[in-house]
Amino acid sequence: MAFPHRDSVPRAVDLLGVLLVPAPDPASVVRVLRDHGEPDVRLSAADVAELHAAAVELREVFAAPDVASAASVLNRLFAAYARPPRLTDHEEGYGWHLHADAADDGPWGPWLVTSSALGLASLLAERQDVPGGLCASPSCGKPFAHTGGGSPRRYCSPRCATRERVAAHRART
Numbered sequence: 001m002a003f004p005h006r007d008s009v010p011r012a013v014d015l016l017g018v019l020l021v022p023a024p025d026p027a028s029v030v031r032v033l034r035d036h037g038e039p040d041v042r043l044s045a046a047d048v049a050e051l052h053a054a055a056v057e058l059r060e061v062f063a064a065p066d067v068a069s070a071a072s073v074l075n076r077l078f079a080a081y082a083r084p085p086r087l088t089d090h091e092e093g094y095g096w097h098l099h100a101d102a103a104d105d106g107p108w109g110p111w112l113v114t115s116s117a118l119g120l121a122s123l124l125a126e127r128q129d130v131p132g133g134l135c136a137s138p139s140c141g142k143p144f145a146h147t148g149g150g151s152p153r154r155y156c157s158p159r160c161a162t163r164e165r166v167a168a169h170r171a172r173t
C-alpha cells in the first residue's frame, strides 16, 4: 500500500523542478503529472500560471532555514488554502486517505499547495526537522526532500554534488 502523503512529496519536488522557471513548459508539467499518476491531464495557460504561483509559495517550505520556520510556512499555507480534511478513496490503489483541498476536481493551484503541504507536514512531523531544502549548487537551487534515511543532503542530485565537488577541487588546485 502506498501512502499518498509521502508520494505527494516527490511529486511536489518534481513539479517544482519544472514550475520554478520564468515560463514553465506546459508539456513538461503534464509529463511530470503523468509520471506521478495523473493521467490525461489538460492544462490551460491559466492552469500553468496557477501551478507556477503555487510552486513559488511551496518553495518557501524548502527555503526555510529551520524546522520552526518550515512549520510556520506550512501553517500559513494551510490557513490560506486548505479546507476541512476529508477522507476519500477515489484514487486507484491508494485506499482511504486524507485530502484538504476544496474538491476532487477543484482548481490546480490549491490542489498542488494542499496536497504537497500535507505530505511535507507529515514528513516534518516524522523527522522533527525540515522536510527538505534547496540545492546548494549556485547554478541549480532546485528543491529536494529529505526522504530516505542517511546523512542530510545538500544537493538535489548526484549530478549537482559531483559538479560542485569538481568545481571545489579545481578552485583548490
Ligand SMILES: [Zn+2]
Pocket (backbone or CB within 6 Å): 135, 136, 137, 140, 141, 142, 155, 156, 157, 160
Ligand atoms: Zn541541484
